[in-house]
Amino acid sequence: xxxxxxxxxxxxxxxxxxxxxxxxxxxxxxxxxxxxxxxxxxxxxxxxxxxxxxxxxxxxxxxxxxxxxxxxxxxxxxxxxxxxxxxxxxxxxxxxxxxxxxxxxxxxxxxxxxxxxxxxxxxxxxxxxxxxxxxxxxxxxxxxxxxxxxxxxxxxxxxxxxxxxxxxxxxxxxxxxxxxxxxxxxxxxxxxxxxxxxxxxxxxxxxxxxxxxxxxxxxxxxxxxxxxxxxxxxxxxxxxxxxxxxxxxxxxxxxxxxxxxxxxxxxxxxxxxxxxxxx
Numbered sequence: 001x002x003x004x005x006x007x008x009x010x011x012x013x014x015x016x017x018x019x020x021x022x023x024x025x026x027x028x029x030x031x032x033x034x035x036x037x038x039x040x041x042x043x044x045x046x047x048x049x050x051x052x053x054x055x056x057x058x059x060x061x062x063x064x065x066x067x068x069x070x071x072x073x074x075x076x077x078x079x080x081x082x083x084x085x086x087x088x089x090x091x092x093x094x095x096x097x098x099x100x101x102x103x104x105x106x107x108x109x110x111x112x113x114x115x116x117x118x119x120x121x122x123x124x125x126x127x128x129x130x131x132x133x134x135x136x137x138x139x140x141x142x143x144x145x146x147x148x149x150x151x152x153x154x155x156x157x158x159x160x161x162x163x164x165x166x167x168x169x170x171x172x173x174x175x176x177x178x179x180x181x182x183x184x185x186x187x188x189x190x191x192x193x194x195x196x197x198x199x200x201x202x203x204x205x206x207x208x209x210x211x212x213x214x215x216x217x218x219x220x221x222x223x224x225x226x227x228x229x230x231x232x233x234x235x236x237x238x239x240x241x242x243x244x245x246x247x248x249x250x251x252x253x254x255x256x257x258x259x260x261x262x263x264x265x266x267x268x269x270x271x272x273x274x275x276x277x278x279x
Contacts, residue, residue, distance in 0.1 A: 075100055077238075078245060079116055079155065085211035085218070086155060087188050089114070089254065095246035096155070096254065102240035109207055109234060111177065112257030113158045114241040117209075120152045122232045123223060155241060156219050157186075157256060160208035162234075163266030165201050168194040177263045186256040188213040196221050206231035212256075 081094040090096060098116050109115055120126075160166040160177055167176045174181040175193045184193060191214045198221055202208045208231055211217025220230035244250045 079153075079241065081155065084216050085213050086114070086157070087213040087216070089157075089186050089212045089256065090155070090241075090244070091250075093247075094244050094250060096241040097243040097245045098239040099242045100239040102242070103234075103237060109158050109161065109237055109240070110257065111158055111161060111164075111260035111263060114155065114254050114256070115158055115207075115209070116153060116155045116238045116241060117207075117232050118152050118236045118238060119154045119232065120236070122226075122228050122230075122236065123154060123218075124152055125226065153238070154209075156209035156211055156217070158207050159210050159220075160200075160202040162202055162204035162206055164208065165199070165266070166208050167199045168197050177260065178266060180263045182259050182263065184212075184256075184259050186212050186259070188215070191215050194221060198224060200224065200229060200231075202231055203229075205234050207234060207237070 077098045077100060078095045079098045081090045081092055081096065084092055096114075103109060159175065159182075164177055165179070169192075170176055170181050172181070173192055174183065176182065182193075187193065194210075194214055200208065200220075206228065208220045210219045210221065220232070223230035241254050243254065244252050
């Protein structure tokens with residue numbers, strides 16, 4: 001009996017089993033050591049945990065600011081009231097919401113509207129110079145109502161539109177538009193409609209504007225002898241102030257258009273015209 005041959009054959013079959021060989025190799029293969037965390041005092045300790053939330057917060061803040069500036073630039077802009085020229089309708093420190101879409105689709109400013117406009121070329125003959133970097137920062141802050149508006153921006157009430165004859169004053173001291181006296185119940189208590197007499201016809205495409213606190217307002221009356229006769233081009237209007245948004249205790253709509261509801265059209269024609277009151 002060939003016992004040695006059978007033993008040798010059995011040994012060869014057990015050693016040549018591929019599955020066995022694979023298991024043997026894998027059992028002896030060195031395992032990859034786990035990545036070591038930096039020690040507690042190391043500058044990168046916990047950096048991955050901290051950096052990601054901060055990165056997300058910074059991206060969210062940047063996106064929110066971009067959205068606010070986009071809305072402010074094209075839809076609604078907060079406007080900080082810098083002076084008392086529109087009291088008591090608007091007081092210093094109020095933030096009004098200026099509707100920039102009010103006149104974008106063919107509509108024009110109407111009598112009684114409170115508008116924000118660029119006074120360059122009408123109230124200011126030359127644009128003021130200044131540091132451009134400071135100017136950009138100030139414009140960004142003003143766009144969200146955190147800083148006073150640019151020196152060229154004004155807020156006044158429209159009293160006359162293109163073609164209107166605006167005069168001061170009748171026997172009761174009231175301003176007349178196209179021969180019709182206007183009862184301006186929005187004026188500052190104790191103020192007269194105007195201490196300065198005037199008689200002007202508003203050119204087409206321009207506006208005659210005045211503050212509600214007439215004795216404290218520099219408006220169209222103060223620029224009668226300058227180019228444009230104190231009137232403001234319609235295309236310089238930035239938007240219509242529709243609401244007082246801050247402080248919350250003064251949150252309300254800005255009104256006053258009703259005072260002009262019965263003003264006739266230019267030339268004394270009967271009925272109201274597009275420059276009259278609106279809802």
